[in-house]
Structure formats: structure tokens, C-alpha cells
Amino acid sequence: MEGIALYPLKQFIVPKGDVLHALKSTDKGYAGFGEVYFSQIKRGEVKSWKRHNRMVLNLVVVAGEIKFVIYDDREQSATFGQFSEFTLSPATNYQRLTIAPGLWMAFQGIGQGVSMLMNIIPEPHDSTEVESKELDEIIYEF
DSSP states (O other), X not given: OTTEEEEEOOEEOOTTOOEEOXXXXXXXXXXXXXXXXXXXXXXXXXXXXXXXXXXXXXXXXXXXXEEEEEEOXXXXXXXXXXXXXXXXXXXXXXXXXXXXXXXXXXXXXXXXXXXXXXXXXXXXXXXTXXXXXXXXXXXXXX
């Protein structure tokens, strides 16, 4: 989909606890630093549609397993009206998902127990630049 990129990430397996890379200022997809936050989600739960109008999202699943669904309603986009799905986990698919501004995103916990993602954004969170929709406002079967 136009405006989405996946970047494989390095993991270093060490006896006393692994090291997992996320993002360097020299990496593709880096758009600056403003804030890092974590979001937890329980198995089977879905966090509904959000669209950032300025911010590039850099999402890394640091625990569990999460399915991300991206929807493109940008009329000028080559992928207008399309969905993309990505399942990320440090155990099976450790990558950084970079999402351009203007795309709708929802995600579902599919790992056992509680899963957690980290989002690295280029500016401090600003509630005036994000839009939200209820889950049923964009038709998709989770």
C-alpha cells in the first residue's frame, strides 16, 4: 500500500536477556523524534480506527502478537479503498511498521495474554492532529 513500509529489525539473543533494536536516526522511515509511547492490548480486543494527519507512525511490537489493519481512503492515492494487514511479533516477525500520515489504522491483540506495541512519533502527541472512528465506521471483519 502506498505510504506503508516494513523494516526488518535486529535482535541479539543473549543468555541474560535479548536486545531488540527499534529505530535509529539513520534508518529509513525516521521522521524525527518527539515522543515514544507504549500501548497494550488484550487478546481478542480491537483498538479502533485512528488517522494521524501530520505524524508518521513507527510501530514495533515488543511483546505478544498484534495484527494491524491499514485502510486507505485518500482519493488521490493509487491504493484508494484498499486494506493492508500486517502481523508483528518479536517471536515470529520482528519488524518496524512505518505508516504515513493520512491512513486509517486499527489493531487487534492476537497473542496470548496482553500484547504491547511501541510507537515512535516525530512530535509530542497532539490530539488536534488525530481523527478517530468507531470500529463499525470502516467495514472490515476482524
